[in-house]
Amino acid sequence: MTKAINLTLKVWRQKGPEDKGRLETYDAKDISTNMSFLEMLDVINEQLTLAGKEPIAFDHDCREGICGMCGAVVNGRPHGPEKGTTLCQLHMRHFSDRDTIFIEPWRSRAFKIIKDLVVDRGALDRLIQAGGYISANTGGAPDANAIPVPQASAELAFDAAACIGCGACVAACPNASAMLFVGAKVSHLVLLPQGEPEAAQRATAMVREMDSLGFGNCSNERECEAECPKEISITNIARLNREYFKSRFFSNVK
Amino acid sequence: MNWFIHTIGSSIGKKLLMAITGLGFCGFLAVHLAGNLTIYGGKASFNSYSEHLHALEPLVTIAEWGLLTFAVVHVLTGAVLFYQNLKARPVRYSVNKSAGGRSLGSRTMPYTGILLLAFVIFHLINFHFADRTVTTIYAIVSGAFKHPAYVVVYIIAVAIAAVHVSHGFWSAFQTIGANHPKYMPLVRTIGTVFSLMVGIGFGAIPVYLFIFV
Numbered sequence: 001m002t003k004a005i006n007l008t009l010k011v012w013r014q015k016g017p018e019d020k021g022r023l024e025t026y027d028a029k030d031i032s033t034n035m036s037f038l039e040m041l042d043v044i045n046e047q048l049t050l051a052g053k054e055p056i057a058f059d060h061d062c063r064e065g066i067c068g069m070c071g072a073v074v075n076g077r078p079h080g081p082e083k084g085t086t087l088c089q090l091h092m093r094h095f096s097d098r099d100t101i102f103i104e105p106w107r108s109r110a111f112k113i114i115k116d117l118v119v120d121r122g123a124l125d126r127l128i129q130a131g132g133y134i135s136a137n138t139g140g141a142p143d144a145n146a147i148p149v150p151q152a153s154a155e156l157a158f159d160a161a162a163c164i165g166c167g168a169c170v171a172a173c174p175n176a177s178a179m180l181f182v183g184a185k186v187s188h189l190v191l192l193p194q195g196e197p198e199a200a201q202r203a204t205a206m207v208r209e210m211d212s213l214g215f216g217n218c219s220n221e222r223e224c225e226a227e228c229p230k231e232i233s234i235t236n237i238a239r240l241n242r243e244y245f246k247s248r249f250f251s252n253v254k
Numbered sequence: 255m256n257w258f259i260h261t262i263g264s265s266i267g268k269k270l271l272m273a274i275t276g277l278g279f280c281g282f283l284a285v286h287l288a289g290n291l292t293i294y295g296g297k298a299s300f301n302s303y304s305e306h307l308h309a310l311e312p313l314v315t316i317a318e319w320g321l322l323t324f325a326v327v328h329v330l331t332g333a334v335l336f337y338q339n340l341k342a343r344p345v346r347y348s349v350n351k352s353a354g355g356r357s358l359g360s361r362t363m364p365y366t367g368i369l370l371l372a373f374v375i376f377h378l379i380n381f382h383f384a385d386r387t388v389t390t391i392y393a394i395v396s397g398a399f400k401h402p403a404y405v406v407v408y409i410i411a412v413a414i415a416a417v418h419v420s421h422g423f424w425s426a427f428q429t430i431g432a433n434h435p436k437y438m439p440l441v442r443t444i445g446t447v448f449s450l451m452v453g454i455g456f457g458a459i460p461v462y463l464f465i466f467v
Contacts, residue, residue: 175342220421222356227355245266
């Protein structure tokens, strides 16, 4: 059943990285509850453009929850109040008529704001780069099951590899820590034989890079796993800790 | 040893320091509570516990210096982590809302920590550094808890300690990497039970002395 609601939006507007930025208020009138959150922003942007004003800049791409591009903090919750969804998967039926919605960008020293709700998540790319390579044979397609992988390990690795790199864990963490992201990346490689040979090097390099990028320290608040659109568990953070200690205390990695 | 300094200086290294020293304090709290229970046996029982404990010299002095070292490491590392975590988000959110991950303990860790530090100093001045040449420890303790103000301060302090431990105990296991599908529920339960034991166990003593002695 289609319903239309009226909302008040308080949106973070910031012209550029150097601008101070402020919350601005917009009326969102006659919003269909079948719309997604991003479609609602599209409607607002149409209206702003027609009125000769600057539209709200926000990141988006696939709009089906798999690319990791979209994301904003909605009423204090990264990707909004629904569990296990990205912002593009959030629908307006979860809001009521005359609600006020605060929309803010990811906030972290490591994520500079480019414009409005768009942040530079290049820090996550630098973490991936610091992770380095894995040992995979090139050439013809390898035979199936040439490298035995227990099904349970494959499942755990895949749970971690479900990370789409959206940055919600950093946004949700009271300390703006990237431990869930790094934990997921370290876990999905170390759980498979292909990622095992470089495990020690990878754990040390990624933690070192994470510290240098200005992320906060994990204090096990568990907000990250509660907000992660892919519901990645903090057991991956414990695994990162183990891999880091193994690398620091029991390997040759300096 | 350069690699070692770098390791404990890293974010995970600092957490490891917090976890090890924190678990050390949990062990201390358990022993301290067990010893304190002798106060229910009366004057002779408590004074005898104190005498037997101090008969273990120089072990007691070594343990005290160990605890002091742990305290310095725990407090300084905690302060650095707190400062770094504040700096990691220079612009705060206008609206903050929990997704259900945080607990009363986890969100107040730095604040309960600083209050506990103040309490520990107050507690040591009261009882540890009190002049025991002319009086007994039982007389000092039972004398102190004749005052309602002392009873209230101690109850608030042990409640704060219980809140701190409620997050600290399981968090230490997570930090050292001991998160296991079979044992983690048990660790979390022990953490909750232990924090209740700390709160009720230490909190009941001032009340008992105030009412019955």
